[in-house]
Amino acid sequence: MQKHMKNLKLSLIMGFEIREMNKPTKVFKITHYNFSDVICECAQIIQKGGTVAIPTETVYGLAANALDPAAVDSIFYAKGRPADNPLIVHVSSLGQLEQLVLDIPSKALSLIETFWPGPLTIILKRADIVPDITTGGLDTVAVRMPANQVAQELIRVSGRPLAAPSANISGRPSPTTASHVIHDLDGKIDAVIDAGTATIGVESTVIDLSREKPAILRPGYISAKNIEKIIGEVEIGYSDHITEVEGVVRSPGMKYTHYSPNAIVLLVEGTHDIVLNKIYEMYNDFTCRGARVGLLVTNNDFLPPTNDIFYLGNKDKPEEVAKNLFKGLRFLDEVGVTIILADGSFSNEGVGAAVMNRLRKASEMVIRL
Ligand code: TXA
Ligand code: MG
Secondary structure, three states, rough: HHHHHHHHHHHHOOOOOOOOOOOEEEEEOOOOOOOOHHHHHHHHHHHHOOOEEOOOOOOEEEEEOOOHHHHHHHHHHOOOOOOOOOOEEEOHHHHHHHHOOOOOOOHHHHHHHHOOOEEEEEEEEEEOOOOHHHHHOEEEEEEEEEOOOEEEEEHHHHOOOEEOOOOOOOOOOOOOHHHHHHHHHHHOOEEEEEOOOOOOOOOOEEEEEOOOEEEEEEEOOOOOOHHHHOOOOOOOOOOOOOEEEEEOOOOOOOOOOOOOOOEEEEEEEEOHHHHHHHHHHHHHHHHHHHEEEEEEEEEOOOOOOOOOOEEEOOOOHHHHHHHHHHHHHHHHHEEEEEEEEEEEEOOOOOOHHHHHHHHHOOOOOOEOO
């Protein structure tokens, strides 16, 4: 109480709001036996305007009632997310989707039939019921129906569509386990439901169908190719924002605040063998200069003997790499390396496009060979 009064006085003097930061975050480890009890308790938290981190098939999301501006505000506050970055609204039925949008064009319906529930987010014109804060003031809303059963049940039982960005501090790698969520948001959110490791590991594909030409705004598990099979040509509406060295462009020092660990990530792109040789050479150079270097690489490669290494999986299995990617970035941060040398020799096919996109955005520089 005393602390509350002090905060109130401080906020009057300073002219901005100071909120109570440390509320105990409940961790619910969900099992077959306690499933409905956990869902019921978390649905009540949602209905009261609280925040619950939930498992989805892509990554963990930080959920709150999408139609309650104060609840959505708590999401932005906990993550430290800029107010102009809109949230995805998660639904468990088509009825819920209909409430949120002005209309559902036929291309959207075809994609929904094929890919929902699943890792595809569709942007449509929003209905008035969706608050400005949820969409960052845009006249569109991003909607997805998650395939994860826990997420679906929480939406259904709480009876609310759930706004849910990835449950990380803004700018950090997305969480693929409940412990990643706790690491970033303990004391800032009401609860987290622990349902093990997210199966896909990278966020949903985002497609904008609110304008005449469909455009993919973020690559994800569902590839542009597979989307084009259903609705015809789509534009690629995103860029990987890379800073290249030894290639044409050279503008070091630009730090992207996406998926970023504390360590500096240097991504080496090219054919696999050449990339590995370069990583070996750079490892030796940087360690010789006294840096602690971590390696983010694929299995069975010939590399310097070090414990500061994370194996992403089989280089020819992009699904495996996607699943491990954020875990690897977080792991190397935890062990305390200052530089991460990352293998960027993955093919851009299928989920490989999402892997390369996240790696490039996490990197300070791309060395293209
Ligand atoms: O897999 C996922 O999509 C995860 C899980 C939790 O569902 N969620 C997720 O949310 O990745 P978030 O907030 O981290 O990323 C949402 C992306 C952001 O890049 C945001 O700018 C974009 O979707 N977005 C949301 N609404 C939009 C809109 N109306 N127009 C354009 N982009 C939008
Ligand atoms: Mg995110």
